Amino acid sequence: MNQISLKLRFLGGTREVGRAAVAIKTKQTQLLLDYGVMIGSEPGFPMHVPSNEVDAIILTHSHLDHSGAIPIFHIGGQKPVYGTQLSFDLASLLISDLIHLTGYYLPFEYIELQSMIRNCVHLDYRQEQTIGDIHLRLLDAGHIPGSAQVLVEANEKRVLYTSDYNTVDTRLLHGADRDYGKLDALVIESTYADEEHSSRIALEKEFVERVNEVVEDGGTVLVPAFSVGRSQEIACTLAAYHFEHSVVMDGMARKVNRMIMNRTTYVRDPQLFMNAMHAVTWSAGWKDRRAASRRPGVIISPAGMLKGGPAAFYIQKIGKKQRNAVFLVSYQIPGTPGRELLEKGRCAIDGKIRKVKAKVEHFDFSSHCGAGELKETVKQLEGNPVVYVIHGAEENCERFARWIREETGLEAIAPKVGDRYIA
Secondary structure (H helix, E strand, O other), X not given: OOOOOOEEEEEEOOOOOOOOEEEEEOOOOEEEEOOOXXXXXXXXXXXXXXXXXXXXXXOOOOOHHHHOOHHHHHOOOOOOEEEOHHHHHHHHHHHHHHHXXXXXXXXXXXXXXXXXXXXXXXXXXXXXXXXXXXXXXXXXXXXXXXXXXXXXXEOOEEEEEOOOOOOOOOOOOOOOOOOOOEEEEEEEEOOXXXXXXXXXXXXXXXXXXXXXXXXXXXXXXXXXXOOOOHHHHHHHHHHXXXXXXXXXXXXXXXXXXXXXXXXXXXXXOHHHHHHHHHHOEEOOOHHHHHHHOOOOEXXXXXXXXXXXXXXXXXXXXXXXXXXXXXXXXXXOOOOOHHHXXXXXXXXXXXXXXXXXXXXXXXXXXXXXXXXXXXXXXXXXXXXXXXXXXXXXXXXXXXXXXXXXXXXXXXXXXXXXXXXXXXX
């Protein structure tokens, strides 16, 4: 191997969304940037790397497709894991839930998760950290609270891994930090490389107006939302527009609220966030759920795609009445109850697939860059980096890489699993 080279190896998350993992290696040191799972009927994992060949793992954020397989490196051993404090708080909650729901299929248990959390090294944004002969810094990714990009420097080479990121300010978060300096390589996501997001302010106004219309007409609005990030953003949006009616929050989102309340430096407007948290009623159980489903107001509850969680209970109550509404605020993966509801207007109610009478609408509160923001990121790059396009549908990765080559003249590649490159 060339003395000054820096090797990249793509272990997962290539031409797909899920099980993100990138290995970065010098002559002395190997780091893993994320090590997630693919959530399906059985969890899918990235390519295996022997634990004795790994010096540390860098966690960019808590979502399971980036964090969920890290405990593998704590089976019969210990590896340091670097990330933000809030990412570890949230990852502990999400991986614990993963073990609870799919433990039968996992090669690790709670004891490995506990070992992982004991071996966490907390980094602040832009804090310099050295591991062997690699220097790294985490930059705010603007994706979910605590999320980070990773800037790696070694052997006079500089590589940026965006992970999941969003450059647009939202009610909850600042947009991503893009002060990268000159780069030799960029590893960038492409989730929405073929899709533009609407203006955030216009989206918020339309959402709040529609919520008000339904509630003031005596209806209840169910907002199925991811526990981490989306639930809190919806609460902050309603608070920012001085929504005057009842807002109930349920499910795992309540635990997430507490974690973020303890670390408000990770949100854009701590005062707005605390106001939103104090304005919502936190459901305390089935009595509260039944009451909330019968009165005008908003219910924010996981699961964001209606695949379980209290939202699966609420849809059965709220879906039966025309004056109610279900406002989906997350991407709905094909095959999920939320996608079925959006496309065909039907859902499981009282044990049968029935037509939902409530109004059903979708609002694109995405936490990823849209096509315009992704292209702008590449256009503004300094240096002459090679761009590796990952974390998107196969056609998105290839299409975005082709656009980069044709429009910017940079070398761009949509790698496959196992592919190796030298930065």
